[in-house]
Structures are given as structure tokens and as C-alpha cells.
Amino acid sequence: DAKTTQPPSMDCAEGRAANLPCNHSTISGNEYVYWYRQIHSQGPQYIIHGLKNNETNEMASLIITEDRKSSTLILPHATLRDTAVYYCIVRVGSKSTFGDGTTLTVKP
Amino acid sequence: DTAVSQTPKYLVTQMGNDKSIKCEQNLGHDTMYWYKQDSKKFLKIMFSYNNKELIINETVPNRFSPKSPDKAHLNLHINSLELGDSAVYFCASSQDSKGNKQPQHFGDGTRLSIL
Numbered sequence: 501d502a503k504t505t506q507p508p509s510m511d512c513a514e515g516r517a518a519n520l521p522c523n524h525s526t527i528s529g530n531e532y533v534y535w536y537r538q539i540h541s542q543g544p545q546y547i548i549h550g551l552k553n554n555e556t557n558e559m560a561s562l563i564i565t566e567d568r569k570s571s572t573l574i575l576p577h578a579t580l581r582d583t584a585v586y587y588c589i590v591r592v593g594s595k596s597t598f599g600d601g602t603t604l605t606v607k608p
Numbered sequence: 609d610t611a612v613s614q615t616p617k618y619l620v621t622q623m624g625n626d627k628s629i630k631c632e633q634n635l636g637h638d639t640m641y642w643y644k645q646d647s648k649k650f651l652k653i654m655f656s657y658n659n660k661e662l663i664i665n666e667t668v669p670n671r672f673s674p675k676s677p678d679k680a681h682l683n684l685h686i687n688s689l690e691l692g693d694s695a696v697y698f699c700a701s702s703q704d705s706k707g708n709k710q711p712q713h714f715g716d717g718t719r720l721s722i723l
Contacts, residue, residue: 536712585649587651596653
């Protein structure tokens with residue numbers, strides 16, 4: 501699986517948009533980009549995924565660059581409950597390789 | 609209803625013992641997984657089963673033996689527990705092992721502590 505690179509930590513003000521970047525420069529054509537988050541002491545929670553088109557659901561939006569070498573997860577109106585570790589994963593088949601993730605802290 | 613449930617939530621035991629962790633999913637998924645999250649919070653896949661057949665085995669010591677009696681259950685048995693086995697173990701499931709489109713759903717983890 502392709503490796504991903506994320507900043508180790510980010511802060512965001514409550515109510516503002518949180519933009520979490522991810523680099524996956526070695527991604528191959530059939531690998532999807534997945535985002536999960538892990539809130540302290542809980543299991544990872546699926547957020548969103550995409551192949552090459554931008555995606556939006558009730559939780560977030562995913563913007564994938566045209567060359568697919570990077571992506572951005574957008575939480576449009578961050579709340580305190582969005583404080584978590586966010587993992588960007590590229591995946592083919594059933595194997596998901598988690599990296600170190602980005603610790604997002606939403607501040608009041 | 610809990611989608612992926614693991615038991616026990618906490619497990620404290622002595623080195624050398626044998627223990628099992630159970631996992632059940634009620635999502636109708638055909639693929640289940642075990643992950644290990646160590647003290648540095650690094651989450652690593654251990655095993656994956658599709659319809660009761662092993663499809664991923666990530667160089668895990670053979671003291672760890674997964675067992676899938678049916679596609680809704682994937683248990684993890686650990687023999688001769690060692691201090692380094694202390695970690696949080698997560699069970700997960702997804703619909704299709706070959707397709708990329710189905711996300712994994714995780715349980716809340718089993719916190720294993722070896723004394």
C-alpha cells in the first residue's frame with residue numbers, strides 16, 4: 501500500500517472549518533483514499549473515502565487533487581467533539597495501513 | 609445495537625497465561641479483521657478473514673491464533689502471553705475483501721495488560 505504523510509498536529513477554532521492535509525505521492529491508480537478518526541479510547545471511525553472525484557457526506561468533504569498525490573479532509577464547522585486523531589489511508593483490497601495520523605484539537 | 613462488539617473490554621492477566629478475545633459483528637459483513645494498537649498508538653493489522661478463510665496474516669507470532677466459526681465471529685486466542693502483548697486489540701469488519709469501496713467498522717477495543 502502507498503504510504504501517506506500527515507502533519508502530526510493541528511489546531512482549529514470551534515465553529516471554523518478544519519482542513520486536514522494528506523500527501524500520498526506514490527498512490528497507484530486503483531488505490532482509494534480513506535479517512536478515519538479515533539477519539540480517545542474508542543475504535544477508529546470511518547469518515548469518508550474517494551478515488552479521484554471530490555466527495556461529500558454528512559460528516560465531511562474530501563478534496564483529491566487531479567494528480568491524486570494529495571488530498572484534504574474538510575470538517576466544515578468543527579466542534580469540540582471533533583477533537584481526535586485523523587488517519588489518511590490509501591487502500592487496495594482489504595488491507596488498510598494506518599500511519600501516525602494528525603491530532604486535531606478543536607479549541608473553544 | 610452495537611455493530612461490532614468485542615469482549616472483554618478489559619483483560620488483565622499474568623505473563624505465560626493463555627487468553628481469548630471474542631468479536632461479533634451484526635452488519636452482515638463477510639470480512640473481519642484484528643488490529644493491534646501499541647503504546648505509541650500505532651495501529652497495525654494482524655489478521656483478516658473472508659467468509660471464515662484467512663486472507664491476511666501479517667507476520668504475527670504463532671502464539672496468536674484467530675478462529676472464525678462463522679462469518680459473523682472472529683475470535684483471537686493468545687498462548688503464553690508476553691509483556692509485549694500488552695496493547696489495545698481492535699476487531700473490525702467490512703463487506704467485501706476485494707472491493708475498495710466498503711469501509712471498515714471497528715469495535716471499541718480490548719485493553720490487554722500483562723503483569
